[in-house]
Amino acid sequence: MKKDLLGIADLTPEDIYRVLETADAMREIGQRPIKKVPTLRGKTVVNLFYEPSTRTRTSFEIAEKRLSADTLNVAVAASSVLKGETLVDTAMNIEAMAPDMIVLRHASSGACHLLSRICKSRIINAGDGMHEHPTQALLDAFTIREHKKDIAGLKIAIVGDLLHSRVLRSNALLLTKLGADLWVCGPPTLLPPGIECLGVHVTTSVEEAVQDADVIMMLRIQQERMQGAFFPSLREYFNVFGMTRERVSLAKPDVIIMHPGPMNRGVEIASDVADGPYSVILEQVANGVAVRMAVLYLLAGGVEDETAA
Amino acid sequence: MKRLLKGGRLVDPASGRDGAFDVLIDGDRISKIGKDLPVEAGTTVVEIPKGYVVCPGLIDIHVHLREPGQEHKETVATGTLAAVTGGFTAVACMPNTSPVNDNAGVTEYMLKKAAEANLARVYPIGAVSRGQKGEQLADIAELKRAGCVAITDDGRPVATALLMRRALEYASMFDMPVIEHCEEQTLKGDGVAHEGFQASSLGLRGIPGEAESIMALRDISLSSLTGGAVHIAHMSARQTLEAVRFGKARGARVTCEVTPHHFVLTDEMLAQPVAYDTNTKMNPPLREAADRDAMLAGLADGSIDVIATDHAPHAADEKHVEFDHAPFGITGLETAVSLCLDRLVHKGVLTLSRLIELLSVNPAGIIRVPGGSLAEGALADVTILAPDLAVTVNVAKMKSKSKNTPFDGWQLRGGVAATIVGGRVVYRNDACSTGL
Numbered sequence: 001m002k003k004d005l006l007g008i009a010d011l012t013p014e015d016i017y018r019v020l021e022t023a024d025a026m027r028e029i030g031q032r033p034i035k036k037v038p039t040l041r042g043k044t045v046v047n048l049f050y051e052p053s054t055r056t057r058t059s060f061e062i063a064e065k066r067l068s069a070d071t072l073n074v075a076v077a078a079s080s081v082l083k084g085e086t087l088v089d090t091a092m093n094i095e096a097m098a099p100d101m102i103v104l105r106h107a108s109s110g111a112c113h114l115l116s117r118i119c120k121s122r123i124i125n126a127g128d129g130m131h132e133h134p135t136q137a138l139l140d141a142f143t144i145r146e147h148k149k150d151i152a153g154l155k156i157a158i159v160g161d162l163l164h165s166r167v168l169r170s171n172a173l174l175l176t177k178l179g180a181d182l183w184v185c186g187p188p189t190l191l192p193p194g195i196e197c198l199g200v201h202v203t204t205s206v207e208e209a210v211q212d213a214d215v216i217m218m219l220r221i222q223q224e225r226m227q228g229a230f231f232p233s234l235r236e237y238f239n240v241f242g243m244t245r246e247r248v249s250l251a252k253p254d255v256i257i258m259h260p261g262p263m264n265r266g267v268e269i270a271s272d273v274a275d276g277p278y279s280v281i282l283e284q285v286a287n288g289v290a291v292r293m294a295v296l297y298l299l300a301g302g303v304e305d306e307t308a309a
Numbered sequence: 310m311k312r313l314l315k316g317g318r319l320v321d322p323a324s325g326r327d328g329a330f331d332v333l334i335d336g337d338r339i340s341k342i343g344k345d346l347p348v349e350a351g352t353t354v355v356e357i358p359k360g361y362v363v364c365p366g367l368i369d370i371h372v373h374l375r376e377p378g379q380e381h382k383e384t385v386a387t388g389t390l391a392a393v394t395g396g397f398t399a400v401a402c403m404p405n406t407s408p409v410n411d412n413a414g415v416t417e418y419m420l421k422k423a424a425e426a427n428l429a430r431v432y433p434i435g436a437v438s439r440g441q442k443g444e445q446l447a448d449i450a451e452l453k454r455a456g457c458v459a460i461t462d463d464g465r466p467v468a469t470a471l472l473m474r475r476a477l478e479y480a481s482m483f484d485m486p487v488i489e490h491c492e493e494q495t496l497k498g499d500g501v502a503h504e505g506f507q508a509s510s511l512g513l514r515g516i517p518g519e520a521e522s523i524m525a526l527r528d529i530s531l532s533s534l535t536g537g538a539v540h541i542a543h544m545s546a547r548q549t550l551e552a553v554r555f556g557k558a559r560g561a562r563v564t565c566e567v568t569p570h571h572f573v574l575t576d577e578m579l580a581q582p583v584a585y586d587t588n589t590k591m592n593p594p595l596r597e598a599a600d601r602d603a604m605l606a607g608l609a610d611g612s613i614d615v616i617a618t619d620h621a622p623h624a625a626d627e628k629h630v631e632f633d634h635a636p637f638g639i640t641g642l643e644t645a646v647s648l649c650l651d652r653l654v655h656k657g658v659l660t661l662s663r664l665i666e667l668l669s670v671n672p673a674g675i676i677r678v679p680g681g682s683l684a685e686g687a688l689a690d691v692t693i694l695a696p697d698l699a700v701t702v703n704v705a706k707m708k709s710k711s712k713n714t715p716f717d718g719w720q721l722r723g724g725v726a727a728t729i730v731g732g733r734v735v736y737r738n739d740a741c742s743t744g745l
Contacts, residue, residue, distance in 0.1 A: 109585070131512030198510070
């Protein structure tokens with residue numbers, strides 16, 4: 001793997017499998033009575049979050065602590081971005097204190113690429129704008145493989161706000177690299193122009209997207225999108241695109257339902273689907289820790305193989 | 310003082326001359342042009358090397374000199390030094406300074422700074438509206454009297470059709486063109502890159518080509534309505550070129566310009582060689598290959614009137630930020646000629662004569678200033694080109710105060726040998742031996 005994890009775009013299928021296999025070993029650590037190994041002892045990891053995040057930040061922090069890294073959370077209020085210190089200056093200051101890794105969450109696409117060019121520390125992208133969220137796609141792939149073994153050949157439907165979603169971009173890259181038959185679906189106003197060039201099927205019919213699907217992945221709909229006139233109302237959105245039991249019944253009997261969170265119940269997904277038997281949403285969260293441990297471990301140089309023991 | 314330029318290839322589209330002609334400069338004027346002119350006593354003879362081209366001084370009608378108010382980016386002195394280094398004997402500067410050039414005081418200040426620098430000629434362009442706010446017209450007669458050659462709210466399109474109508478009507482009284490930065494603001498939204506696959510894949514908010522063409526069509530219609538002359542600045546989208554062709558075919562008074570970066574680069578530069586390089590962020594954005602190819606076709610078939618740089622200097626720390634937060638724009642004065650010679654002339658898109666029309670004859674005509682020809686008695690504004698010179702773009706050597714260019718390190722064929730303004734040699738390229 002490269003120095004940094006900026007996106008799935010930079011990974012080969014071999015890199016992806018290596019992360020997933022390492023994550024398999026890491027998951028076992030979380031099941032021990034003492035959930036800690038000394039692998040990253042003496043390593044400093046800074047979680048630099050320019051956007052609010054509960055799930056991703058907590059997941060990274062637990063992963064870092066289980067590997068015995070010294071972790072530090074820096075939460076920068078969004079409002080101070082434009083007023084105060086530049087991202088470059090903040091990064092240079094953190095860099096001066098010689099951390100080993102920086103986990104960056106930022107509202108601007110490409111912010112981690114900027115850091116990557118100026119920092120010696122390894123950069124892990126924890127979500128950059130509308131661009132990528134690579135660890136989310138890796139944990140999604142890990143979760144799919146738990147249920148479906150091989151990703152190649154699966155029909156996978158991703159439904160929701162495709163335009164603003166970094167989860168979509170990372171998953172589209174990853175799942176097509178591993179040979180899935182990927183269908184993406186959303187209102188035409190929320191389709192990224194040219195998305196079909198990624199080798200995915202694009203449809204505005206949720207029924208067509210989920211028909212015989214092995215996996216259905218829902219994306220969050222942000223309420224403020226109505227102001228941008230992307231769709232008329234949450235009610236209408238749910239009527240046209242919401243994942244209901246009727247729509248799930250079009251999929252394969254052993255379909256799994258995924259959601260990267262946070263969920264809007266009754267907007268993109270009905271509660272009985274979110275909590276229903278096909279839902280693997282909480283498994284995704286659990287697997288996130290193992291996958292992030294794997295990423296941290298591999299980027300740290302894959303040192304001391306005692307971890308996997 | 311008399312100076313005889315001897316032995317060069319004279320390319321002067323205005324007179325139709327293209328061949329071995331000598332040019333005699335007497336003081337600030339061209340006194341004689343002819344084959345094998347005799348050398349009179351007291352005349353300095355300048356032997357122009359074989360293959361070099363003597364042409365009317367190049368004129369860039371779209372430049373941001375940033376003074377007053379943003380002197381950390383550029384000043385009239387550094388900007389005009391960059392201009393003459395790039396072969397331009399005159400530049401027209403945009404009014405989005407601080408304060409805005411919407412009154413004679415600012416215009417006179419710019420002209421005073423230009424006189425002090427005493428390099429390229431500077432033709433200020435005034436604002437269409439007071440403060441470029443798009444509400445009331447600026448005092449256009451006063452701007453004209455102070456020396457403005459055109460009006461524009463560049464960077465801020467004239468938002469309402471009514472104000473644009475009034476501007477075209479009012480400016481026609483002074484025979485001034487209205488230069489429009491065409492961009493329908495609601496379609497642009499908070500876009501930062503061309504809407505298409507590249508922006509989608511990089512997660513950047515897109516600006517469709519239609520944001521430009523919609524306003525171009527509006528302005529062309531208003532030009533027909535009013536009889537006023539509209540000039541479409543930095544055209545980037547193939548749809549806009551179609552709009553211009555449509556207007557020209559119907560006799561509308563519309564002209565247009567394209568920048569070198571829009572006929573050389575595409576939005577693929579957003580992803581590589583350096584992902585999210587803020588020196589690929591400009592407005593209008595780098596568009597896709599079909600648009601770039603359309604610009605080349607428009608240059609070749611004569612639909613495009615002018616090549617202008619949209620020289621937009623920004624300080625390094627302003628550009629060293631997240632792509633979303635970086636200001637739009639790149640410098641252009643010192644790379645334009647090499648890009649034009651390499652990509653247009655040597656690649657066979659244009660003849661040299663046609664290139665001079667785009668860089669000198671037509672710009673002078675659109676803003677109605679002297680220049681654009683080497684007639685006897687004309688001002689001795691002359692550019693000497695070295696069309697086969699091997700040039701490596703090097704930002705460290707650039708004269709502009711700002712270094713924001715995506716072309717650093719590019720190897721190009723063709724450059725500027727010397728620049729003469731009013732008979733004075735204001736730039737000599739050390740890599741060329743012209744004897745000047």
